[in-house]
Amino acid sequence: MNKDRNLIEEEYKWNIEEMYPNEEDIDLDIKKVEDLINKVKLYKGKLGDSKDNLCEALILSIDASRIVSNLYVYTHMKLHEDTRINENQAIATKIEMISTELSMATSYMIPEIISIDDNKLKEFLQSEELRFYKKYIDDIIRQKPHTLSEKEEEILAAVSDISGVAENVYDMLSFADLEFPEIDGEDGNKIKLTNSNFSVLLKSKNRKIRKDAFEAVYSTYEKYKNTFASTLYGGIKSEIFYAKMRKYNSALEGSLFNDDVNVDVYNNLILAMDENLDSLNKYIELKKKFLKLDEIHMYDLYVPLTENFDMNIPYEKAQDIILKALKPLGEDYLSIIRRAFSERWIDVYENEGKQGGAYSWGSYDSHPYILMNYHDDLNSLFTLIHELGHSVHSYYSRSTQEYLYSDYKIFVAEVASTLNELLLINYLLENSSSKEETIYLLNYYLEQFRTTVYRQTMFAEFEKITHEKVERKEPLTAKEFTDIYYGLNEKYYGKSCNVDKQIGLEWARIPHFYSNFYVYKYATGFSAASALSQQILNEGKDAVKRYIEFLKSGGSDYPLNQLRAAGVDMEKKESVDKALSVFSNLVDKLEKEL
Incomplete structure (x- = not known):
């Protein structure tokens, strides 16, 4: 409660x-x-x-x-x-x-x-x-x-x-008005479903709880699917309207223009995923085998690969782990993290009516702030270190640049947050005390990869398809949105997973679809962060210096130039291919551990 x-x-x-x-x-x-x-x-x-x-x-x-x-x-x-x-x-x-x-x-x-x-x-x-x-x-x-x-x-x-009405209606409906039912928890205790605890329940060892939560949440969205479809269709039409008025060839081109990013970067990302779906499905097959399931469903995908192992991480313990994990970034970086903890930059726990999810925000004249809904688990630890990456990026940028050049582009925003996550998983694996913990962590890392690279690219492809349809003046109702989204899940997971029909409604749960072509930046950011984190761990001070300068550069240059100066070229498809090869190698490592 x-x-x-x-x-x-x-x-x-x-x-x-x-x-x-x-x-x-x-x-x-x-x-x-x-x-x-x-x-x-x-x-x-x-x-x-x-x-x-x-x-x-x-x-x-x-x-x-x-x-x-x-x-x-x-x-x-x-x-x-x-x-x-x-x-x-x-x-x-x-x-x-x-x-x-x-x-x-x-x-x-x-x-x-x-x-x-x-x-x-x-x-x-x-x-x-x-x-x-x-x-x-x-x-x-x-x-x-x-x-x-x-x-x-x-x-x-x-x-x-x-133009912001569609997103505002979505926010009010999703976070203020939408009521989810209760389900039976362990020992028959009732659990009131919320946006925040849904993700926790999908990790439950009890398959009935996972299934019940999955079906209860999507049966709720089913009731409001036409309203959600109207808001999303309105949001897409708004984006296309602005793109047309400004004489762009497409909403996608218009969205990428401010970052000085070529449409090929977006399309290459989708192409790279298409060429690497076998590794994803091999990973899902390993999950099915470990969980001893005849068939694996969408509500089984988030379960940790351990029988009786879990990581309980209270907020205070999370702070200690984060400071140790980020030690490779140097004392100056750590001093900012300590301030965030001690000076109340963070709104930690869930409360009635609080917005779900997590973000880092703040203005030029304030220090950064973080909204969280912390649970004592590994996911919350990763969310916290992710948002701290954004916050330190903002702190360095605002401390170094004048207001006019202090806002960095969204394209590079996810690099700072994801790099923190990569350093965290590296630290946790190095300090693992058992085979069971290693399996748990490998699984968690692969899940981060699946949801940050594969899943976000699937989202990006959904955006591309829906925008192109509206640009061709094809109307989109709840049925079309659901069919498109279900088809993409079939494409990504169909070789290894029973793709439940309810997952077709997940598009109604995704707030990022109201932030014009945003989600692909998670995947490109992860790829860039993967390269930079390896440079930091292998090269040390020189790589750290380049990286801190990147964080300080704010909006003083275009993103691709900033990343090249830091040490990675995102115009080359190989940057994504290398990140996907890391995923493939880790799947092989997990297979050996199992």
């Missing part, structure tokens, strides 16, 4: 009140933003008149953006503590509207910058005042073919809050 938030000890709750100790501070920042919005509007039509005008308008818009970021992050983190509280919903919505107002007020800037004569703009950028903005403006010029007229940009900014 989830606790009331008031019953959770303060040391296990994040201290976001550091950002805004009282409502007056929020009101003060809202007033500052409104004042800045009014000021930045005065420069409309005047950016090309002088370098001073351009510089002053940039400063005003960046200052406003920085304050809005503080407000947005705080109010939404406050909402996520308990999504049922109306006051928190109201203030978060208000800040969303202010954010839209700022976007509208500054929508003239990019078209005006693009319209400035090339020679005049080059002269502007040579001045001391504007030299700092050169990369920012160069990036705007790169987007020239996809930038609209001033009036059109203003319209797009005005409808931006509408």
